[in-house]
Amino acid sequence: MTRNNPSRSAGKSGKSGKSAKPGQVARPRWGAKPSRPAATDREGYTAQTAPVVPAEPKPRAAQDRPARAESAASGKSAPRKQAVRPPKALRTVKPARAERAPKAPSGDPLVGERYEVEVGPVAHGGGHCVARHEGRVLFVRHALPGERVIARVTEGTTTSRFLRADAVEILDAAKERIPAPCPFSGPGRCGGCDWQHVTPGGQRKLKAQVLTEQLAKLAHLTPEEAGWDGSVEPVGGKLPAGEVPAWRSRVQYAVDPATGKAGLRRHRSHDVEPIDRCLIAAPGVAELGIEARDWSGVESIEAIAATGSSDRQVVLTPRAGAQLPLVELDRPVSITRIDDQGNVHRVHGRTFVRERAAGRTWRVSNGGFWQIHPEAPDTLVEAVLGGLDPQWGEMALDLYCGVGLFAGALADRVGEDGAVLGIESSKQAVIDARHNLAAVDNVRIECDKVESLLPRTGITSTDLIVLDPPRAGAGRETVAHLVGLEARRIAYVACDPAALARDLAFFREGGYRPVSLRAFDLFPMTHHFECVAILEPVAE
Numbered sequence: 022m023t024r025n026n027p028s029r030s031a032g033k034s035g036k037s038g039k040s041a042k043p044g045q046v047a048r049p050r051w052g053a054k055p056s057r058p059a060a061t062d063r064e065g066y067t068a069q070t071a072p073v074v075p076a077e078p079k080p081r082a083a084q085d086r087p088a089r090a091e092s093a094a095s096g097k098s099a100p101r102k103q104a105v106r107p108p109k110a111l112r113t114v115k116p117a118r119a120e121r122a123p124k125a126p127s128g129d130p131l132v133g134e135r136y137e138v139e140v141g142p143v144a145h146g147g148g149h150c151v152a153r154h155e156g157r158v159l160f161v162r163h164a165l166p167g168e169r170v171i172a173r174v175t176e177g178t179t180t181s182r183f184l185r186a187d188a189v190e191i192l193d194a195a196k197e198r199i200p201a202p203c204p205f206s207g208p209g210r211c212g213g214c215d216w217q218h219v220t221p222g223g224q225r226k227l228k229a230q231v232l233t234e235q236l237a238k239l240a241h242l243t244p245e246e247a248g249w250d251g252s253v254e255p256v257g258g259k260l261p262a263g264e265v266p267a268w269r270s271r272v273q274y275a276v277d278p279a280t281g282k283a284g285l286r287r288h289r290s291h292d293v294e295p296i297d298r299c300l301i302a303a304p305g306v307a308e309l310g311i312e313a314r315d316w317s318g319v320e321s322i323e324a325i326a327a328t329g330s331s332d333r334q335v336v337l338t339p340r341a342g343a344q345l346p347l348v349e350l351d352r353p354v355s356i357t358r359i360d361d362q363g364n365v366h367r368v369h370g371r372t373f374v375r376e377r378a379a380g381r382t383w384r385v386s387n388g389g390f391w392q393i394h395p396e397a398p399d400t401l402v403e404a405v406l407g408g409l410d411p412q413w414g415e416m417a418l419d420l421y422c423g424v425g426l427f428a429g430a431l432a433d434r435v436g437e438d439g440a441v442l443g444i445e446s447s448k449q450a451v452i453d454a455r456h457n458l459a460a461v462d463n464v465r466i467e468c469d470k471v472e473s474l475l476p477r478t479g480i481t482s483t484d485l486i487v488l489d490p491p492r493a494g495a496g497r498e499t500v501a502h503l504v505g506l507e508a509r510r511i512a513y514v515a516c517d518p519a520a521l522a523r524d525l526a527f528f529r530e531g532g533y534r535p536v537s538l539r540a541f542d543l544f545p546m547t548h549h550f551e552c553v554a555i556l557e558p559v560a561e
């Protein structure tokens with residue numbers, strides 16, 4: 022579909038504050054700083070044609086939901102904190118309705134059954150590959166396409182539409198298979214990494230296959246049509262063979278209640294795999310020695326090592342009713358506690374870390390969102406700016422702006438004649454963004470949900486848009502609103518290839534197509550990766 026864009030064919034509309042020509046919409050000077058002072062707080066791979074891969078069914082019951090270790094790898098989806106539920110007796114009991122009651126699994130359990138299978142293509146979403154046994158689909162972890170393995174069932178019954186399984190014996194190994202460097206990985210063990218058993222190049226090939234398949238299935242685009250060369254770009258330089266990249270600047274540990282030992286959650290489980298060391302943790306995290314302490318009374322620990330500053334922070338969530346233990350760590354570190362209402366309390370030091378990236382220092386408070394790979398902010402900013410090519414005097418939107426990373430970069434490029442509006446729903450992130458960009462006159466940050474604020478801004482057009490939504494993507498309605506703003510270019514930063522492909526289809530309906538797409542291996546050893554798509558209006 023071609024966009025009907027009268028203002029574009031009439032020439033560029035006037036810049037902020039200038040009067041509109043007849044037939045054009047006057048642009049309010051929406052990027053200017055608000056007159057009130059900014060809020061402050063107390064301180065401060067090559068892909069082949071797309072294989073046909075069965076979709077992983079959506080979770081139906083609560084116990085089917087992916088565990089935090091998996092979803093947290095990208096840092097985008099998992100909620101920071103869930104308030105502890107009140108004791109059962111205090112909860113409001115809803116009337117029992119047959120359709121609301123979770124269905125008890127029917128059929129006989131197959132867990133523990135072992136099947137010899139030929140492993141098919143990698144599937145989106147869980148670090149697993151697809152296999153078939155006697156007409157049933159198996160999602161098999163710890164396997165690689167083309168392998169022949171013994172798969173042991175981990176979930177499912179005789180009536181299940183699909184089964185989950187782990188490859189527990191490899192009969193014919195793929196050439197990309199290596200011995201897992203991490204002693205805590207493998208069937209039934211730590212759920213933090215998916216592809217410890219795969220060469221770095223093999224991991225990127227798998228990610229490229231997933232992206233190719235999602236683009237074909239959900240956006241009906243070939244790599245060429247998406248402007249993608251089919252590669253997932255490595256980030257962080259080449260490592261000697263056998264060495265694991267230590268990239269995680271933020272690690273979410275869980276604590277085994279029986280032993281008080283910190284570890285990582287097993288795949289799709291709340292059980293804790295105690296570890297001595299996480300191989301992919303950044304040196305600044307490893308130095309904290311979290312795994313060596315007794316954390317009795319603590320439910321979870323987020324360990325953060327800032328990049329470009331010596332700031333270290335641990336964010337502790339105590340168990341309900343437990344006393345926070347006296348925490349002594351080997352080096353200066355800020356300690357923050359989150360109570361059962363989700364409120365943040367300073368225990369020691371600062372409640373934030375200072376991250377250095379893209380030419381600025383960024384304050385990030387309370388374990389709020391920040392890209393996890395130390396090279397991610399610069400890599401993504403470079404890809405966004407390179408794709409958008411912002412011009413002096415242009416107007417830009419940074420949607421889902423976090424603490425202001427892309428807004429800051431855009432502001433520098435559009436200059437004082439241009440303007441940037443950031444929208445972010447987290448109050449603390451907005452406070453941080455306003456603090457981080459306080460000296461930048463042409464940026465304004467608003468706190469609200471993009472979908473509810475955008476239609477109320479009165480903004481009818483813009484030159485550039487960056488959107489970096491959470492895992493679910495932006496969705497049809499928000500995309501419909503964005504295409505109506507007639508931006509010259511749009512940069513879509515995505516951590517989930519399925520959400521990206523779905524939204525690309527919505528953009529296509531609205532007359533925008535991807536002119537370039539890059540994929541970055543910002544989450545090595547896991548199935549996650551990040552994409553930057555640049556969209557332009559289809560020529561009229």
Ligand SMILES: C[S@@+](CC[C@H](N)C(=O)[O-])C[C@H]1O[C@@H](n2cnc3c(N)ncnc32)[C@H](O)[C@@H]1O
Nearest residue numbers: 390421422423426445446447470471489490491
């Ligand atoms: C993937 S992060 C991107 C942050 C930022 N662009 C960066 O790279 O640091 C997504 C952000 O969107 C925010 N968010 C989630 N849902 C939102 C919504 N409906 N409207 C506005 N912001 C939202 C989250 O709080 C988070 O800061």
